[in-house]
């Protein structure tokens with residue numbers, strides 16, 4: 001349950017977790033609470049407010065790819081070099097067949113989320129921003145990955 005109103009839109013301040021609690025009291029259906037969960041503390045507050053013990057994340061998982069484990073187990077956010085590897089794994093799926101046409105916009109959209117969590121993502125985004133074909137973007141991220149890996153302790 002994503003407790004929002006049409007007029008509230010996606011404004012964080014308009015999330016109505018308390019409505020989920022009201023609905024929970026009136027149904028025996030299993031409920032999953034969703035909306036504005038960006039970290040462990042949000043998850044805890046959502047559980048307290050809604051009385052629901054199952055959560056779902058959406059946009060936050062674009063910011064922090066391991067958000068499920070962050071929210072559930074208080075893990076730390078995935079380190080940047082792992083995110084870069086993940087970008088490349090994602091790219092291999094997303095450039096297959098006709099989907100490759102959409103890849104530049106999709107990957108740039110993901111960067112707009114990632115840069116909210118990782119300052120390095122803003123920098124990498126600036127480097128790929130002007131490319132509008134899949135191949136140069138992937139190639140650039142591969143070179144970038146090699147540079148990042150070279151800076152890690154052995």
Ligand SMILES: Cc1cc2nc3c(=O)[nH]c(=O)nc-3n(C[C@H](O)[C@H](O)[C@H](O)COP(=O)(O)O)c2cc1C
Pocket residue numbers: 002034035036037056057058059060
């Ligand atoms: C890019 C995007 C696409 C979405 N597509 C759907 C959809 O097709 N069907 C749906 O029921 N909700 C969709 N949603 C809503 C999400 O499932 C989720 O309820 C909402 O984003 C609130 O969770 P969040 O605050 O963790 O992002 C979408 C959200 C985003 C950001």
